[in-house]
Amino acid sequence: MTLKNNGIQILSIPKIEDRRGNLSVIENDIVPFDIKRVYYLYDVPSGSERGGHAHKELKEFLVALSGSFDVVLKDGEEQEIVTLNKPYEGLLINPGIWRELQNFSSGSVCLVVASEVYIEEDYIRDFDEFLEYSSGKQKN
Ligand code: TYD
Numbered sequence: 001m002t003l004k005n006n007g008i009q010i011l012s013i014p015k016i017e018d019r020r021g022n023l024s025v026i027e028n029d030i031v032p033f034d035i036k037r038v039y040y041l042y043d044v045p046s047g048s049e050r051g052g053h054a055h056k057e058l059k060e061f062l063v064a065l066s067g068s069f070d071v072v073l074k075d076g077e078e079q080e081i082v083t084l085n086k087p088y089e090g091l092l093i094n095p096g097i098w099r100e101l102q103n104f105s106s107g108s109v110c111l112v113v114a115s116e117v118y119i120e121e122d123y124i125r126d127f128d129e130f131l132e133y134s135s136g137k138q139k140n
Contacts, residue, residue, distance in 0.1 A: 003080045007097045008073055013063065015088040024088045026113055031061045031092065033115035040065070040111045044104040051101040054124045054133070059115040062101075063090040067108025074098040076134030084110070096137060098130050 013030060016023040028035060041050055051071075062071060068085035075097055082091055083103075090113075093099055101110065116122065124130045 003073055003075050003078045003097070007075050007094050008080065008082065009092040009094075010082070011061070011090050011092055013088045013090055022088075026061070026063075026090075031059075031090075031113060031115075033059045035113055036116050037114040037118065038111065039114070040109055041101070041104075042109045044069075044108065044110075046104070046106065048104065049100060049102045050104075050110075051099045052125070052127075054098040054130045055095050056122050056124065056133075057095050057116065058119075058122050059095060060093045061090045061113040062093065063087060063111040063113070065109040065111045067105035069104040069108055069110060070102050072100040072102065074130075076131050096134055098124075098127065 011030060013024045013026055016025070026035075044050065062084060064084035065087050068083060071082045071084060071091055071093075073080045073082065073093065084091055104110075124133055
C-alpha cells in the first residue's frame with residue numbers, strides 16, 4: 001500500500017479568475033464525502049505544530065487558504081510530506097492516516113473540511129496506539 005494511492009490525494013479546487021480578485025469554491029462534488037463541518041487554524045505561532053493524531057472514520061480535506069505549511073503523513077509503514085501553499089488545491093486525508101502539521105508560514109490559514117462533526121472517540125492521539133491500530137487493519 002502506498003500512502004498516495006490509498007491514504008491521501010491532492011485535489012484541485014475550481015478557480016474563478018477575475019480582475020477583482022480570484023474566487024474558489026468547495027462543494028460536495030469536489031470532495032468525496034458529505035461536508036459536515038468546517039474549521040480553520042490561524043494565528044499559529046512560528047515553530048508551532050498542530051495535528052499529531054489519526055482518525056478511525058473521519059475524512060478531511062485541508063487547504064492553505066493563505067501562506068503555507070507542511071503536512072507529515074504516516075500510514076504506519078511509509079511517510080510522506082506534502083506542502084500546501086495554494087488556495088485552489090487541497091489535500092484529502094482518508095481515515096487511518098497519522099498527520100502532523102508544521103512549518104506554518106507567518107499569517108497562514110489552514111482550512112479543514114470534514115466528513116463528520118467533532119467526535120473525540122474517533123481520534124487516535126497516541127502514536128504507538130496508531131501503529132498498533134494500523135498494523136491490525138492491514139492484517140484484515
Ligand atoms: P486538536 O485536535 O488538538 O487540534 P489540532 O489537531 O488541529 O492540533 O483540537 C484542539 C482543541 O479543539 C481540542 O480541545 C478539541 C477542540 N476541537 C473542537 O472542539 N472541535 C473541533 O472541531 C476540533 C477540530 C477541535
